[in-house]
Amino acid sequence: MSVTHQDEQRAELSRALVRTATGDRRALEEVYNRTSAKLFGVCLRILSDRSEAEDVLQEVYLTVWRKADQFDPDRASPITWLSTLARNRAIDRLRSSGRREARPLDEATEIADEQPSAFDGLSSTQDAQLLNRCMDQLEDKHRAAVRTAFFDGLTYDELARAASVPLGTMKGWIRRSLMKLRVCLES
Known part of the structure; x- marks a missing residue:
């Protein structure tokens, strides 16, 4: 190789x-x-x-x-x-x-963000391309929660409140999403 x-x-x-x-x-x-x-x-x-x-x-x-x-x-x-x-x-x-300031996750799709995202900053690397492909396999609301948690720094509690779901549900979304990402990234 x-x-x-x-x-x-x-x-x-x-x-x-x-x-x-x-x-x-x-x-x-x-x-x-x-x-x-x-x-x-x-x-x-x-x-x-x-x-x-x-x-x-x-x-x-x-x-x-x-x-x-x-x-x-x-x-x-x-x-x-x-x-x-x-x-x-x-x-x-x-x-x-x-x-x-925590805002509902649903608003994220309607807000125009003029700044380059952290993902865009890494887009030239092979890791970022693979990560983006793996992220695209997640459900929209789960992908949004993962991105918000890891790139905007919101806590599980803040994410749960913003998405109007119980804290346990949000933790489950993130945990299952991270497991799916790990499997995808390792394959």
């Missing part, structure tokens, strides 16, 4: 993260140069504030510097690991600022 350009890029990024874990500043610079635009998109999508997103992005790379040894290429692709760090850091910032 031939190695694709994307596979080689993923391998190079993984190697740079491993070198970062050893204290290699040039490796961190390489990681930053390869991923900062995508991670900034994730942060901006969640925070909707450029200055806040820039601050969070800086925190993300400080975390990468300190915790690169926690990256395991056998468990996740490097961009998935980095995107998760960015997403979680942005959600933490959003929650600490108290700037959250």
Whole structure:
């Protein structure tokens, strides 16, 4: 089986993260140069504030510097690991600022969003293409709940209230959706 350009890029990024874990500043610079635009998109999508997103992005790379040894290429692709760090850091910032407004999930289809989504920022990667194909296999309301939970940072309780369903129902939707995604992504 031939190695694709994307596979080689993923391998190079993984190697740079491993070198970062050893204290290699040039490796961190390489990681930053390869991923900062995508991670900034994730942060901006969640925070909707450029200055806040820039601050969070800086925190993300400080975390990468300190915790690169926690990256395991056998468990996740490097961009998935980095995107998760960015997403979680942005959600933490959003929650600490108290700037959250929950709206019914049904409204999401009617609201025009001019900003590129985190999915759009990752669309050039093979992982994102596969994830999008797998997400398309979910029911619309389940797909919307997963996207809202993971890219807008709403809690299960907030999602349940916004969708006007019991909390247990929302947890079930998310859990079953994640299981379906895992099966799809692993096949």
